Amino acid sequence: MEEILKTIASDIFRQDEWGQKAQYIPELAGIDPRQFAISVCLKDGSLYSAGAADKPFSIQSVAKVFSLVAALGRVGDQLWTRVGREPLGNSFDSVLLLEQENGRPRNPYVNAGAIVTTDALLAGRAPKLALAEILCLIKHMSDSDSVYINEAVAASEQKTGSRNKALAYYLQSHGNLYNDPELTLGTYFHQCAIEMTTAQLAMAGRALASLPCAPKVISHLRARRVNALMMTCGHYDGSGDFAFQVGLPGKSGVGGGILVIAPNVASIAIWSPGLNHYGNSHAGTRAAAMLTRATNWSIF
Numbered sequence: 603m604e605e606i607l608k609t610i611a612s613d614i615f616r617q618d619e620w621g622q623k624a625q626y627i628p629e630l631a632g633i634d635p636r637q638f639a640i641s642v643c644l645k646d647g648s649l650y651s652a653g654a655a656d657k658p659f660s661i662q663s664v665a666k667v668f669s670l671v672a673a674l675g676r677v678g679d680q681l682w683t684r685v686g687r688e689p690l691g692n693s694f695d696s697v698l699l700l701e702q703e704n705g706r707p708r709n710p711y712v713n714a715g716a717i718v719t720t721d722a723l724l725a726g727r728a729p730k731l732a733l734a735e736i737l738c739l740i741k742h743m744s745d746s747d748s749v750y751i752n753e754a755v756a757a758s759e760q761k762t763g764s765r766n767k768a769l770a771y772y773l774q775s776h777g778n779l780y781n782d783p784e785l786t787l788g789t790y791f792h793q794c795a796i797e798m799t800t801a802q803l804a805m806a807g808r809a810l811a812s813l814p815c816a817p818k819v820i821s822h823l824r825a826r827r828v829n830a831l832m833m834t835c836g837h838y839d840g841s842g843d844f845a846f847q848v849g850l851p852g853k854s855g856v857g858g859g860i861l862v863i864a865p866n867v868a869s870i871a872i873w874s875p876g877l878n879h880y881g882n883s884h885a886g887t888r889a890a891a892m893l894t895r896a897t898n899w900s901i902f
């Protein structure tokens with residue numbers, strides 16, 4: 603594994619094309635896209651990394667996986683009355699289908715769906731408590747205390763996130779937002795601003811991969827479902843291509859992170875902040891494809 607990751611990292615650093623930064627979040631726009639890290643946690647609990655695996659990055663939409671796990675733990679299958687389980691085929695912040703489908707987001711991994719999931723998690727509590735629950739869950743899953751929220755990134759989105767605000771108020775107009783939209787949005791922006799390293803993220807994914815070394819935070823059936831949604835919806839309108847190239851469930855974020863789950867085999871975290879035109883990590887996707895080709899981990 604060490605050799606495989608070393609080869610992947612040196613191949614990535616040889617490439618010329620790194621993709622674009624997430625320009626619409628000012629705090630992330632200054633980052634150098636030519637960075638890369640990969641970490642893999644195996645069944646026996648061993649962790650292998652290459653690149654900047656100890657550098658915290660903004661996990662952004664990868665957090666949607668953890669808030670989904672937390673919300674399912676809180677409200678159970680009731681969540682599916684408010685959010686669907688179908689891929690979208692539009693960008694992650696699209697308002698298009700939301701209008702046609704009466705304010706019921708297609709899935710929990712597009713922004714509108716994640717805003718509803720966060721709203722379910724909030725359920726009349728102070729945002730601080732809901733955030734504490736997500737952070738505690740991630741710390742427990744990653745077996746690490748040093749996972750934190752970057753307030754500057756949250757504030758940056760709070761100032762510029764008109765699209766997400768529009769989605770939240772639109773959801774409210776359809777009766778699918780139960781809390782004050784500003785409170786739900788504040789909670790959503792803060793969960794997106796969580797920072798952690800690929801080493802921590804790979805550890806956090808162990809429970810979703812149902813690895814024996816993982817803490818028991820989610821049932822096998824629920825993990826399967828969360829993973830199924832990662833496969834079909836985790837890369838937005840690039841999900842089909844990710845399945846084609848990589849063949850494993852994955853969840854991306856505009857910070858350039860990707861969490862990839864090889865069920866019963868491994869948990870993988872990759873980071874490279876340059877994005878492709880879907881808003882998914884350019885080098886990260888390439889590295890994930892190289893890894894599954896080298897290991898035969900594709901589930902197909």
Ligand code: GLN
Binds near residue numbers: 661662664766881
């Ligand atoms: N915080 C970002 C947003 O809400 C997350 C999007 C993403 O990572 N794809 O727009």
